[in-house]
Amino acid sequence: MPELVITVARFGFLILLWIFVFTVVGVIRRDLFAGARSGRLVAAPRAVGASTGPPAKPAKVKRGRAAHQLVVTAGQLAGTRITLGEAQITIGRAEDSTLVITDDYASARHARLVPRDGQWFVEDLGSTNGTYLDRAKVTGPTPVPLGVPIRIGRTSLELRP
């Protein structure tokens, strides 16, 4: 084997190794920022033509902003994000809850979030210590605005666009 080929192979392998590393980093990076980017994309369109072509400028941004994420802002699960779909979110200590909170002040089935016509409602499921929307105790199904904390024991949750 000529010396040149071996030298090329030797350094080529090292370069390929680092290309692999940076490709993996690239995949991870896209993964990390995927949520943030599509959050921005989705927040805008409200009109009927939302699904066709580039979105027009939103007419009523504040009114129409739909919640797409449920973020835990305080408590032991702080930082956890749940992507909202059309299914209800159950919260409690029971292990089959969507959000399992290990909190002494939470009940096994504490509360649930239900979507109706694009609006999310919080509903207390007869918990011992109650569910609070900001400062007010939740008694019946209550619409949840974006960014207003839902408090359960030591855990706080917020809807985000």
Add this chain to the structure above:
Amino acid sequence: MTAAAVPAASPATTGEAAGARLARSRRNAELSLLLLAMVLVAAYGATVEANVLDTVTPDFWIPAAVLGLVFLGLHLVIRWLAPFADPALLPAVALLNGIGVGFLRRYDLAKAEPDQRETLAVFAGKGGSQLAWTLGAVILAAVLLAIMRDHRSLSRYAYTLGLAGIVLVMIPAVLPGRFSEVNGAKLWIIVPGLGQLQPGEFAKLALLAFFAYYLVRKREVLSLASRRVLGIDFPRGRDLGPVLVVWLISLLVLVFEKDLGTSLLYFGMFVVTLYIATERVSWLLIGLILFFGGAYLAYVLGSTVGGPFANFYDRAQIWLDPFAEPYDRGYQLVQGLLTLGTGGLFGAGPGGGQPTLLPEVQTDFIFAGIGEEIGLFGLSALLVVYLLIVERGLRAALAVRDSFGKLLAGGLAFTLGLQVFVIVGGISKLIPLTGQTTPFLSAGGSSLMANWLLIAVLLRVSDGARRPVTGGGPVARPAGSPPEQLHGAPTEVIRP
């Protein structure tokens, strides 16, 4: 009212689109990364043959292709059983495993007679058996993914797993040396004529599942009741019980199995899980103080009393000054350091080194052996790959929606990182050398299987973490399993 009616119609559609965009499974990215990793393994094999044989045989790609098929199988299993698992884990681990197989095959080539080198069979020698072990380990990982459809089902067997873990740790300690001792470390179960198994590798997985379960139960008392000293919250004396018990067990491992690495691994695993559960820095401080105190005590006892502590004292002496007896006790470490030095920045090229001069190059010192040939530049790439695997594990821990999963994934990812630190620190003389395997690289079936099981658990947790919410729970339970809510929900909701 019309303004209210229009928004009512569209959130569902855009919400769905957003859900689909946010919840991409990224399996195709995994597949292409996997292909790139296998190209790298094939390139490694070709360069080795060019250097060792002075020609590239037409069969150079066969080991890489076999590996590629094995990993492709696991990729398909992931597509089927864990479609939202992390896309970076499998390719990164596949690369390390492939380089390990490639290096062991390269070691076989160096050992073989010159006229037999060109016809070395794919499944011959250390490299061949490592290839076979990889097949077994990947099948095991796939089976685990198939059985464990939800990582929370693991918590049901927590006490069983904890007991199994302790038994596995203890077996080598109580077996007579003939059945358990290899190179001075009593870590093995040796069945004469059949082979040997390192139960500690599996024990760490079982123990971690138990730790995670135990700490989810106890985190409140461990993190709330405390005394404040110097601005750091220290736990009450009676809450120190479990950490002291684990400390004692790991010290016993150190004494009876003569293995600092394993003992450091168990203890570090527990302390970090405790830290993740309570978010208290004081646990890390207590852990470090206990470990260094214990290690120093063992060192002092080794120099004065000897007996079971003598082995640790010897290793510490070699670490402090390996060049004191470079042809005797320090031989292995000195050769390892010289090997790394020979490699320099860019290495001698795959196949260009002299791995046969380094004792234990196929297991403990594989990182030094690879380092001679790919240099610091290549070694740092491998270390970054390890770092990425650990990072993805921690990311899964952050994102998963239940405490048990958080502790499990965080603890497993940290354990993997700690093991790499212990062995790489050992061969580069940062800490006393101890016989740990380098995950995915070292020859050895037990280590390979245990680490692939670990990756399977991480894949499962990351699948649970990234899966979009669809039903009542994040993951559909397999049919036939008992409902989990009764098991997992402690009924006392006390404290007004």
